[in-house]
Amino acid sequence: MKLRLAVVPSAAAAVLVLSRGHAPAAEPQDGGERTAPAITTDLYSFSVRREPTVEGVSLWNNAGVEFQVALKVPGSTLLSVDGDHCKIRSFVDDKGTNLAAGTEDSYFGWVQMATRFDDDENLDTTSLTITTTTLPAKGASRIDLDATAVLLDAGDPSTASLDVALAIDTPVVVGPIDAKISEIASEEWGDVVMRIELQSSKAFDAIRSIEFQDADGNAIGSEDMGSGSWEVFGKKTYTRSIGLHAKVERAKIVVNYWGRLDMLEVPLRFSAGVGL
Numbered sequence: 001m002k003l004r005l006a007v008v009p010s011a012a013a014a015v016l017v018l019s020r021g022h023a024p025a026a027e028p029q030d031g032g033e034r035t036a037p038a039i040t041t042d043l044y045s046f047s048v049r050r051e052p053t054v055e056g057v058s059l060w061n062n063a064g065v066e067f068q069v070a071l072k073v074p075g076s077t078l079l080s081v082d083g084d085h086c087k088i089r090s091f092v093d094d095k096g097t098n099l100a101a102g103t104e105d106s107y108f109g110w111v112q113m114a115t116r117f118d119d120d121e122n123l124d125t126t127s128l129t130i131t132t133t134t135l136p137a138k139g140a141s142r143i144d145l146d147a148t149a150v151l152l153d154a155g156d157p158s159t160a161s162l163d164v165a166l167a168i169d170t171p172v173v174v175g176p177i178d179a180k181i182s183e184i185a186s187e188e189w190g191d192v193v194m195r196i197e198l199q200s201s202k203a204f205d206a207i208r209s210i211e212f213q214d215a216d217g218n219a220i221g222s223e224d225m226g227s228g229s230w231e232v233f234g235k236k237t238y239t240r241s242i243g244l245h246a247k248v249e250r251a252k253i254v255v256n257y258w259g260r261l262d263m264l265e266v267p268l269r270f271s272a273g274v275g276l
Helices: 099-105
Strands: 002-009 014-021 035-049 064-072 078-081 087-093 111-113 125-132 142-165 171-174 177-189 192-200 207-213 222-232 235-244 250-273
Touching: 035 250, 064 099, 064 250, 078 111, 078 125, 087 099, 099 125, 111 142, 125 142, 125 250, 142 171, 171 250, 177 235, 192 222, 207 222, 207 235
Parallel strands: 002 250
Antiparallel strands: 002 014, 014 035, 035 064, 064 125, 078 142, 087 142, 111 125, 142 250, 171 177, 177 192, 192 235, 207 250, 222 235
16 A cells, blocks of 8 residues: 655645555555544754765765655554655756755665664654755755655554474465575574574565474574565565574474555655755
């Protein structure tokens, strides 16, 4: 399901009205359209850096322009930015300089979401950082941005489990996971003594956590050891590695996941005075 936000600008912030419509990415659970209360965004920080600086991780010490926007969507669970679907319609100064060109230099995407932690309960609020390495022209007095950021919003937490042999090429089809075990290796990393890698043609975005239990239902200590992806000839492959605190040949995999994933379209329309 796709969610669209319409912007009504005000003096200090933009007032957003959220409406929901269908999209191929996810099916609505109730089969119909829903609405949510009005929400607000706030452009709380804006800076132009003419020279590289150690300040600001987003620009990776480059010169450039940075917007920081606070966003709150009541009742949502904001997980990440979907960089493949974010769009810039216009990013210019009042001298006609195309600042959008410099957004291609952003390794992690021109719009980024603030880092989350697993124990963060306030997932309806986030901060977006928008960057470009193209500088406005000398004498420019205003920068205008018209763009859409697409965020991944989740809901309907669910759990599914599967008893499997922990062996290479074992299929793991449980909940939203449709994968296979692509690698098993011994490890000596803290409490981790065994590492399992899952490989899939589908992203693991819906996964909240993966746990392991022995034959008696006792928890086997585990921890996330990272994820990755690559693309060859337009075909993407995703991996997720889990470290176990015990070496076992068989286990019950318990998957905690989000039963609903929506793409939340957030129009970003801001003007900022620069006085250059």
